[in-house]
Amino acid sequence: MGSVSSVCLHCQSEMPENTGAFCCRGCEVIYSLLHKGDNSVVAEETERLNQHLIERLKANLWRAADDQDFRKIHSFNRTQTEYRLFLKGISCSLCSLSLEGLSEALPEVSMSRLNIEHSILHLQLKDPSSSLAKVLNLVEEMGFKIVVINPQENPQAHQDSENRIAVKRIAITGFLAGNIMLFSASQYLGVSGELSRVFDWCQLILFLPVLLYSGRPFYEGAIRSIRSRHMSIDFPMAVALSLGSWFSIANLIRGSHQIYFDSTASFLFLILASRYLSSRLIQKGKVADFELCHPQNQTVEVIDSDPGLNQSPAHVLDSTVSQQKESTRRVMASSLTLGQHYRLTANQILPCDSILVSDSCEVDSSQLSGESVPRVFFKGAELLSGSKLLSHDASFQVVRSSSVSYMQELQRKYQSALLEKSKIMGISDRLSGLLLVFVLLIAAGFAVWFWPVNSEQAISRSLALIIVACPCALALGTPLAYMRGLQECYRRGIHVRSPHVFEKLNQIENWFFDKTGTLTTGNLRLSSNNPMIDDELKSVMLGLEAKSNHPIALCLRRFWRDHLSAEVFNLQEHPGSGVSGQVQGRNYQLQNTLDSESGEVSATLFRDQRKLVTIRFIDSPRATSKDTLTRLRKIGKQLKLVTGDHRASALQMGTELGFAEMEIFSEMSPEKKLAQVQPADEQVFVGDGINDSLAMAGSTVSVIMRRGLGLQPHSADVSLPSDRPELLTVLLEISGATKKILIRNWAWSIIYNGAAGLGALLGHVDPLAAALLMPMSSLVMIGITFMTNMGRVKL
Amino acid sequence: MSVLYIMIPVSIGLAILFVGGFIWASNNQQFDDLSTPAFRMLKDDHKGEESK
Numbered sequence: 071m072g073s074v075s076s077v078c079l080h081c082q083s084e085m086p087e088n089t090g091a092f093c094c095r096g097c098e099v100i101y102s103l104l105h106k107g108d109n110s111v112v113a114e115e116t117e118r119l120n121q122h123l124i125e126r127l128k129a130n131l132w133r134a135a136d137d138q139d140f141r142k143i144h145s146f147n148r149t150q151t152e153y154r155l156f157l158k159g160i161s162c163s164l165c166s167l168s169l170e171g172l173s174e175a176l177p178e179v180s181m182s183r184l185n186i187e188h189s190i191l192h193l194q195l196k197d198p199s200s201s202l203a204k205v206l207n208l209v210e211e212m213g214f215k216i217v218v219i220n221p222q223e224n225p226q227a228h229q230d231s232e233n234r235i236a237v238k239r240i241a242i243t244g245f246l247a248g249n250i251m252l253f254s255a256s257q258y259l260g261v262s263g264e265l266s267r268v269f270d271w272c273q274l275i276l277f278l279p280v281l282l283y284s285g286r287p288f289y290e291g292a293i294r295s296i297r298s299r300h301m302s303i304d305f306p307m308a309v310a311l312s313l314g315s316w317f318s319i320a321n322l323i324r325g326s327h328q329i330y331f332d333s334t335a336s337f338l339f340l341i342l343a344s345r346y347l348s349s350r351l352i353q354k355g356k357v358a359d360f361e362l363c364h365p366q367n368q369t370v371e372v373i374d375s376d377p378g379l380n381q382s383p384a385h386v387l388d389s390t391v392s393q394q395k396e397s398t399r400r401v402m403a404s405s406l407t408l409g410q411h412y413r414l415t416a417n418q419i420l421p422c423d424s425i426l427v428s429d430s431c432e433v434d435s436s437q438l439s440g441e442s443v444p445r446v447f448f449k450g451a452e453l454l455s456g457s458k459l460l461s462h463d464a465s466f467q468v469v470r471s472s473s474v475s476y477m478q479e480l481q482r483k484y485q486s487a488l489l490e491k492s493k494i495m496g497i498s499d500r501l502s503g504l505l506l507v508f509v510l511l512i513a514a515g516f517a518v519w520f521w522p523v524n525s526e527q528a529i530s531r532s533l534a535l536i537i538v539a540c541p542c543a544l545a546l547g548t549p550l551a552y553m554r555g556l557q558e559c560y561r562r563g564i565h566v567r568s569p570h571v572f573e574k575l576n577q578i579e580n581w582f583f584d585k586t587g588t589l590t591t592g593n594l595r596l597s598s599n600n601p602m603i604d605d606e607l608k609s610v611m612l613g614l615e616a617k618s619n620h621p622i623a624l625c626l627r628r629f630w631r632d633h634l635s636a637e638v639f640n641l642q643e644h645p646g647s648g649v650s651g652q653v654q655g656r657n658y659q660l661q662n663t664l665d666s667e668s669g670e671v672s673a674t675l676f677r678d679q680r681k682l683v684t685i686r687f688i689d690s691p692r693a694t695s696k697d698t699l700t701r702l703r704k705i706g707k708q709l710k711l712v713t714g715d716h717r718a719s720a721l722q723m724g725t726e727l728g729f730a731e732m733e734i735f736s737e738m739s740p741e742k743k744l745a746q747v748q749p750a751d752e753q754v755f756v757g758d759g760i761n762d763s764l765a766m767a768g769s770t771v772s773v774i775m776r777r778g779l780g781l782q783p784h785s786a787d788v789s790l791p792s793d794r795p796e797l798l799t800v801l802l803e804i805s806g807a808t809k810k811i812l813i814r815n816w817a818w819s820i821i822y823n824g825a826a827g828l829g830a831l832l833g834h835v836d837p838l839a840a841a842l843l844m845p846m847s848s849l850v851m852i853g854i855t856f857m858t859n860m861g862r863v864k865l
Numbered sequence: 866m867s868v869l870y871i872m873i874p875v876s877i878g879l880a881i882l883f884v885g886g887f888i889w890a891s892n893n894q895q896f897d898d899l900s901t902p903a904f905r906m907l908k909d910d911h912k913g914e915e916s917k
Binding site for chain 2: 167170184185186187188230233234237238241242245249265268272276
């Protein structure tokens with residue numbers, strides 16, 4: 071029993087190396103809960119864990135979740151026992167299932183079901199008085215990040231019901247198409263006379279729901295495209311479908327056998343299915359991008375200077391009276407109101423525009439402005455929502471409620487800019503319109519010309535032409551190609567929201583890049599021209615910076631992780647200037663300086679007021695940034711750097727990444743970025759934070775590095791994992807390959823359907839031939855799409 | 866061949882039954898999550914594990 075190293079104690083899944091008893095935090099926690107007081111080999115381990123857990127429960131960061139208001143808003147049933155949590159961090163699917171063991175481990179939970187596909191946990195509490203906060207604390211301890219879903223704003227619910235409707239529509243269409251074909255096949259095989267008439271009518275009865283129900287998405291799409299005066303594939307589809315159907319019905323009533331119910335129905339089935347599959351692929355990417363870091367989604371400590379003045383006592387969760395006779399309580403950030411005082415701890419994000427009440431604080435606003443270096447603010451300064459607090463705890467007063475705060479404002483502008491953008495047309499949309507007009511003109515021309523010769527033949531041949539030639543390429547070829555591209559992208563972690571990216575990306579020459587967080591990591595690193603520093607000083611500096619969240623501290627701890635840190639007494643953090651403390655009886659001070667001219671960050675170490683050494687820091691580019699940019703330049707893309715950072719640091723990093731001086735635009739506000747981008751006819755913008763949002767909305771294709779805050783990654787056209795800019799070239803290759811498939815599908819269907827259409831005009835295409843030709847064409851297309859080798863696309 | 870006039874409604878009725886069953890299942894959210902159940906099956910029963 072001594073070798074517990076290779077499999078996880080809880081879930082028994084194999085682990086790479088001797089990493090401990092458990093594969094993930096989730097397993098650890100559940101195991102320790104299930105084995106309380108168990109005298110096994112890991113008793114010690116579980117003891118330690120339990121201790122940790124108890125501490126977490128004591129800290130009770132989710133305290134606000136037991137607030138009456140909170141529960142009323144977030145519960146999914148009246149008795150307030152049902153909740154849904156969106157979880158981030160579900161990596162080992164099997165282990166995350168241990169979440170379903172919550173009902174065994176906690177008496178409060180009566181049921182917990184996980185949906186891995188959507189990363190949502192359905193939670194049912196035993197009774198309304200059970201603590202939700204305890205469950206949330208535990209789940210967070212297991213290593214998941216939580217968003218408690220608000221039933222009113224649950225995007226997933228809408229999606230689920232849409233999906234259900236789509237699946238039902240496909241099933242019903244499949245059933246109808248299959249049964250229609252039973253009748254038509256027997257007719258092709260020789261059923262004639264009265265029975266054949268009966269079969270015709272049976273087909274019509276089965277076809278009516280196809281026409282009225284299955285075709286609905288196309289009619290709706292067509293109406294939308296007429297309203298917005300924007301051509302979409304739905305329009306020609308709807309025209310062909312209804313024209314073909316009504317001609318067939320008219321033929322049936324007149325007693326002619328020229329009816330095409332079977333091929334129309336089976337074709338509709340294929341299209342619905344392929345559309346559904348590709349929309350599922352897009353959804354998968356969206357789920358993975360669900361925004362978590364929204365600052366409204368955290369709890370903050372509200373300070374009530376006079377408790378008597380406050381709202382109902384039920385609203386107060388945990389009142390503690392401190393020395394200054396202030397009472398504090400934890401609430402959800404979204405419930406902060408104008409004028410309220412609240413306190414944030416280090417690393418929290420400002421939920422709304424506020425005035426600083428504490429003496430000073432240090433703030434990282436790289437997401438808002440693109441500045442790579444934190445800034446110091448003093449009492450009375452106004453800070454924008456979205457900034458991240460770096461130094462110690464600080465108090466603020468709300469000056470604008472969250473709904474009108476800077477971040478929300480920016481988001482609103484962004485949304486309206488996005489609406490404009492949805493009007494961009496793909497090539498296939500445009501081509502499909504052309505093709506429809508072309509085919510309709512030929513059909514009409516032929517009918518008019520042939521009318522004097524044989525009026526009946528004139529109509530039936532034009533009809534055959536419309537049915538055989540029109541919709542196939544438009545409706546099937548495009549979604550099939552997209553599906554293939556989406557699949558390849560999803561497999562590599564690239565989430566594509568709008569497939570028009572595949573058509574556009576390769577031909578766009580102007581590429582704009584944000585700097586901080588996009589091409590660079592946003593983390594500082596030691597500059598290469600630093601003096602040698604002996605180990606003793608290193609350990610002093612590590613000791614001084616041991617607890618700080620300042621980027622300099624993070625950098626030192628990362629770079630010198632092999633060094634021991636000295637024991638520091640009397641450690642003090644001075645926002646904006648650095649840290650000080652005593653080591654072995656001597657006073658040390660590590661002073662941070664930001665040269666506003668050059669934008670350079672440095673730290674100077676003093677011993678007893680005497681300067682010892684200065685080290686310089688620079689923002690580090692991502693490992694593959696330079697390579698990626700070089701490759702993009704090689705294929706003729708015009709690259710430009712657009713950043714909110716200082717001129718000097720923008721220049722330094724820009725030239726390091728290979729940008730020429732005239733290609734670097736610095737100190738850009740979100741509005742200026744948009745103005746910078748817009749003159750180009752078509753453009754790609756690659757960014758990360760809300761400071762890029764306007765420019766992204768104004769670009770033909772927007773790419774976001776997923777790490778952002780506030781900005782929903784899935785509102786960008788493409789999202790990439792933040793540390794892998796090289797996926798841009800992969801995306802380019804995939805979209806190139808997808809476009810090739812698209813063109814091949816189009817070429818095939820135009821040639822094939824052109825030939826079939828000609829046959830139809832010459833009178834060789836009767837319903838039997840159409841029933842054979844159309845699925846054949848679709849099958850060949852599916853074959854082309856999936857046999858095309860995308861393997862050449864390197865990872 | 867007049868038996869067909871009975872057989873056709875019967876067969877379509879049967880098919881409608883199946884489609885109805887499918888729609889019922891879909892309305893009951895049976896197809897909402899297609900991946901979790903596959904994992905759930907692989908999960909060990911902890912009660913059995915404890916006894917060893």
